[in-house]
Amino acid sequence: MTTRLTIDLDALARNYALVRRTAGVEAAPAVKADGYGLGAIAAARRLVAEGATTFYVARLDEGLALRQALGSAPVIQVLDGVTDGVARPLVDAGLTPVVNSLDQAERWLAEGDGSAVTLHVDTGMNRLGVTLAEAAGLRGRLAVAQVMSHLACAAEPDHPMNAAQLAAFRDARSLFPDALASLAASAGTFLGPDYRFDQVRPGITLYGGGPFDAFDPRIAPVATVEAAILQVRHVPAGDAIGYGAAFVAETPMAVAIVAAGYADGVPRSSHPRGAAWFAGKRRRLLGRVSMDMVAVDVTGCADARPGAMMELIGPNLPVDEAAAAAGTTAYELLTRLSGRAERRRLGG
Template sequence: MPRSTVARINLDALRQNYRLACDRAGSAQSMAVVKADGYGHGIAQVAKALADDAPRYAVACLEEALAIRSAELRQPVVMLQGVHAGADLDVCRQNGFEPVIHGRHQLEWLGQAEARPPFWLKVNSGMNRLGFRPEELNDVMARLEAMGARSGLLGFMTHFACADDVDSPMTARQTASFEQGTAPWAGLMRSVANSAAHFHPGQSLFDWSRPGIMLYGGSPMVGKTGPELGLKPVMSLEAPLITTRTVRAGESVGYGGGWVADRDTLMGMVAVGYGDGYPRHAGTDTPAAVNGQRIRLIGRVSMDMLAVDLSNAPGAREGDLVELWGPTVGVDEVATCAGTISYELLTGITSRVPREYR
């Protein structure tokens, strides 16, 4: 019989979060970002759950776009990294994928293609990862006209670097740069908004927003948790207690002996570890829960198990399920304790943890 470690996925919560994104997007439409295997939740299941609501999906790369087609979903799929080879443009055309063109090498592939898919242009408004600078757009548009590809251009998009911080002036600078740079082509669609931008008062989201982490209940904002923003947790990571014991005062637990009991302490071992994707750097005092009671981790996370202090849940027994994150313990809380962000935790759950959908 397999262990009962599981990631439970609440698809109703996913849909509620998407609808919140739509509400906050105002007049803009929202393409659901399902890259990185639906942020670790399962790309096919997530995309299917949103099929009645989302008019477009967004992914990073071709293999993710093909996974959506394998799930028999027909909405347009935006490929945020574009194509990685010229031949992939024909695959995009045949399947209704919309690559984002962000570099001159991709422009060359576009010019060489016999038939082209509809596409977007990436504008580098200050993130300085991908895209054409605003002052380069006239030249890019002229090249598209010369190669007969201008009619396939759907619109422009950019990506914010500091939208998670409402006090940063960079989002306003990027918005102004993008708006000014694309102004000569006002008839084309525009997209700027990641999850964080949905929570900026007065921020223009233009025609299409791109909610990602917020769909899965994680916070995109500095200093805020998902529930504080009105988001519902979608994934509950649970694992069983496999033993309990009393650790005597002065004894340690686990590798390195870094945690030492200052009194006799009821301790439990939980069948989950960094081999499952739980963060190794989540140390003592990272929260968890059992039977609705919040408890804490003690000592070092191992590959296959971790230790918890059961002082707040003395009735816990072998076989009881421990919530590592979910409705009682937010994934953002765990991420903070591990020195990371919820994005990494959700996408890092490994394949040996089954997903259970409801």
């Protein structure tokens, strides 16, 4: 074993409990993209045990797999909605489509079973969703159990678009006064009670990422990525390390070659700000990340030897900080984790 991903389902449960306490309304987990790279089925089963009754996925296939694993009880909402050819599979599996356009609404009316849907109303993100005028035209025609929208800038609490979208969503909700309403995902949940309505849809915060794209001590780390040292090299001053000679040693150094690279989900862009945790301290990554390896400064560390494991993401190196060092987000970092790492689960 050279690379290991440990998924702490007890930490997932603690994060879910935090979201529920904060929101004070239903918390419906997003388990799309294979549970943000950490295993949708195992995560969903644990979340059901913690009280979750509604889940969100992106694709039909994700919904079908989740339905097979969880049985008929949970509500499973498919964010792609009623794309061409999926109405019958949605009906047969008891999945709820999130209708995103007039074409999808008409398709559901023609090919669906008349069951109620979630209607996505665009409030300013210009990604998916019907306009307010289109939503008004669907009243009395489409059975709408829930109205939803998505915040574009919730990770920036002071961004003026949050208030603008909130106002637009209130207008959308007024069109369907008997329907449930859901606006907030992870970040929106922590913007305050005005954004929570009847249901929140936590995603990244369940899996260990801070709601505002930065480390948050309230959020328990769920994923720990570790990799083994393959070799320790003694590099003289003036020698280069890795592709492109991107790093040149200014003084003699001890360098650990660690068995994880961009094929394992360590972003190539982690150089020059990335780090690993080993023997009680953060240690900088040296040179470009290779496909299967990365170099780490272990100068003066007597514990560095082949087979010793280094932490690349985890409790000592939070996923938000590892992501920021690579110029990305926890969302991308987690969903890019490779399947070739040995996976183990705690708490489930």
